[in-house]
Amino acid sequence: MRFDVITLFPEMIIDYCSQSIIKRAIESSVIYLNTVNPRDFTLDKHKKVDDTPYGGGAGMVLMAQPYVDAYESIEKFENTKTIMLTPQGQPLNETKVKELSQYDQLIMLCGHYEGFDERIRDIIQPEEISLGDFVLTGGELPALCVIDSVSRKIDGTLGKIESAEEDSFANGLLEYPHYTKPREYRGLKVPEVLLNGNHAEIEKFRYEQQIERTKSRRPDLYERFVKSHEVSEE
Ligand code: 4GM
Numbered sequence: 001m002r003f004d005v006i007t008l009f010p011e012m013i014i015d016y017c018s019q020s021i022i023k024r025a026i027e028s029s030v031i032y033l034n035t036v037n038p039r040d041f042t043l044d045k046h047k048k049v050d051d052t053p054y055g056g057g058a059g060m061v062l063m064a065q066p067y068v069d070a071y072e073s074i075e076k077f078e079n080t081k082t083i084m085l086t087p088q089g090q091p092l093n094e095t096k097v098k099e100l101s102q103y104d105q106l107i108m109l110c111g112h113y114e115g116f117d118e119r120i121r122d123i124i125q126p127e128e129i130s131l132g133d134f135v136l137t138g139g140e141l142p143a144l145c146v147i148d149s150v151s152r153k154i155d156g157t158l159g160k161i162e163s164a165e166e167d168s169f170a171n172g173l174l175e176y177p178h179y180t181k182p183r184e185y186r187g188l189k190v191p192e193v194l195l196n197g198n199h200a201e202i203e204k205f206r207y208e209q210q211i212e213r214t215k216s217r218r219p220d221l222y223e224r225f226v227k228s229h230e231v232s233e234e
Helices: 010-017 020-027 062-073 094-100 118-124 140-151 162-168 201-215 220-231
Strands: 002-006 032-038 080-091 105-110 129-130
Touching: 002 062, 002 140, 010 032, 010 140, 020 140, 062 118, 062 140, 080 094, 080 118, 080 140, 080 162, 094 220, 129 140, 201 220
Parallel strands: 002 032, 002 105, 080 105, 080 129
Antiparallel strands: none
16 A cells, blocks of 8 residues: 655654554555655745635635645556545545555645645545544644554554454444453452453453443444344345
């Protein structure tokens, strides 16, 4: 998987990806990361990337030319997808992450300030993706969320232990509670069932906990889970 991020703040992307699991994935060539700065594609001596909106109003608008030229400078693979991180996009979830992980290249457009000149959308025609119904100062955090969540799906990014753990969210339920040493902390004991070594019982306990948690915390997910497990009556 190759990630190309178009951003005015490449350090934000590079710094996050220089740590921990993503760093390891880049070092072992499981993923490849590239940033492109629209400021390097400006044509005036002030390196201007934004301007006041036609029709008036507060704030600035990102100019089309530096973004389109930055986009066109990127070498495109055959199986490529371009996404724009904005509050107007389709919500990111595990299904979308899985879908994005099937591409060989993801090109991401990060905006700042008030937004993009609409002609950037007209020309590049990206798929718009949102992290949720809230506004950030820039698209870099959502782009990093895409990079991180998609990278987890790529073979070789996670170690054996980490990827085994992932299976529990893959079934559409929330995680079961985890415990490590000591057995008792501030009077709170680790559930007895986890200590007896009976793996069938442990599995049952964890599954019940997953269902319980999902039902009480995320009734929307629980509803979907129940529906997908209903036996068809036809
Ligand atoms: C407007 C247009 C994404 C604002 C483009 C980006 C929230 C999200 C921005 C932009 C963002 C989100 C930057 N805020 N909910 N702000 O995923 O990049």
